[in-house]
Amino acid sequence: MRIIFFIVFFGIFFAINYYVFIRGLRALPAESNVRYAYSVVFWILALAFIGGRFLENHLPSPVSEALIWGGSFWIAAAIYFLMAVIGLDFLRLINHFFPFLPSAVTENYPRAKQFTFMVITGIVALVLISGHVNSLRPKITSLTLSVPKKTARLQKLNIVVVSDVHMGTIVGRSRLDRIVEKINRMDADLVLLPGDIVDEDIRPVIRQNLGESLRNIKSRLGVYAVTGNHEYLGGVEAACAYLKEHNVVLLRDEWLKIADSIYLVGREDRFINRLGNTRRKSLSELMACVDKTYPVILMDHQPFDLEEAAAQSVDLYISGHTHAGQLWPFNYIVRQIYEVP
Incomplete structure (x- = not known):
């Protein structure tokens, strides 16, 4: 394929x-x-x-x-x-x-x-x-969201989301360090990386020791990620192994309960159906053991099937992939393809 x-x-x-x-x-x-x-x-x-x-x-x-x-x-x-x-x-x-x-x-x-x-x-x-x-001047968008569900410990949570970093030859050490500095200035409780962290081949990442920059991310509750299509294009297992070695927790059709307060669900990128050896779980299968009376955050690299996520009581859907079109006029095109451009 x-x-x-x-x-x-x-x-x-x-x-x-x-x-x-x-x-x-x-x-x-x-x-x-x-x-x-x-x-x-x-x-x-x-x-x-x-x-x-x-x-x-x-x-x-x-x-x-x-x-x-x-x-x-x-x-x-x-x-x-x-x-x-x-x-x-x-x-x-x-x-x-x-x-x-x-x-x-x-x-x-x-x-x-x-x-x-x-x-x-x-x-x-x-x-x-x-x-x-x-x-070279990434913009930061701040949102304040309320979720009317119970939590055992946390009343508020400062989440920093950084998608589609594409670290490698183009986004090298100096540029990645600047991104990490921006993240750390935001005093995050939780850092989420919804896919395309690696720009295809892992070897330029290893040569530049970019994982050390990832280690420098400061987050009280950890750094979590899901796979994107670029991880699959460059070799998903090698990319995931490298990220895990550098303090990034990969959720590959998995969920975690964080601070006894929220559920974080991570989906495998849909490219697994094309380039992987198996198929990703359905959302209903993945959510079967999640207590939906708690706030639920879902990470899925490509923004599709938002109605299905809502039906599964997902409170916050986080994705990337589209780059908001990246080049004009693709910003208009992605609005027709994806539910969240």
């Missing part, structure tokens, strides 16, 4: 890149060194992420790290370039049947294409830079 997933993913990836490449090539002057330079730079960037991951697995170095960084930016750039060329092709199609483009464009078509190429490239570059700067 994993092989089929990657074949489909890379098939789509190469198709997008080839389409963008051809449309960009046609915008440049024919029989010029510019086209040659464009071709070389384009395919270096397009293949950078794959090449970087391959080198990282076999010969990690600053080169592999640079390729992964460049390739990560390119994936976002390719999406925006794709939207741009589709939009331009749509305008060309309309103009073919209902001419509306001004003569300044139609009579100087080669120059118009070159100008458009430069403008789009500049806009995409600015969007990527601003997006990266924004990602």
Whole structure:
């Protein structure tokens, strides 16, 4: 199943890149060194992420790290370039049947294409830079919630939730340390990590000793996590073993009663049904022994089936996965796919 997933993913990836490449090539002057330079730079960037991951697995170095960084930016750039060329092709199609483009464009078509190429490239570059700067400043959202259920000891609980850290090559030691510092400043009773803690391969995490940063998280009642799809993509057992070694309690279709006051339920990520050797438990099966007269917190990486959770007397449903769309216009798309974008 994993092989089929990657074949489909890379098939789509190469198709997008080839389409963008051809449309960009046609915008440049024919029989010029510019086209040659464009071709070389384009395919270096397009293949950078794959090449970087391959080198990282076999010969990690600053080169592999640079390729992964460049390739990560390119994936976002390719999406925006794709939207741009589709939009331009749509305008060309309309103009073919209902001419509306001004003569300044139609009579100087080669120059118009070159100008458009430069403008789009500049806009995409600015969007990527601003997006990266924004990602370095994670926003903290504070919520005050009341649960009308009994507790034996706790009357209030300060919970800090940090999802989709994706620690590895991109989120390395310095960036992870800053995240941990933010967590510790919030004086948490409980820290919850609802999946995608590791960005696929565990080896960059081990090389940078990122687990020591996790050990530094301060929480009176502990640090708890569930698996996400990225743990499965990179090897879930190795990732979970590493997290457990560094004071993170994994709840894999399990529950715990914390401080004799609340139940914390953690679901295995639904990717287990695709890439695992078994299937995850149903929520009703998982909740069978939970005393629902107490507050119940459920962690499930992907936000689906909220009505089922409500029917099982879950009071607080915590998830991640969507990144709120991460890139425009995917913020609108995830609202249609997920119940909690």
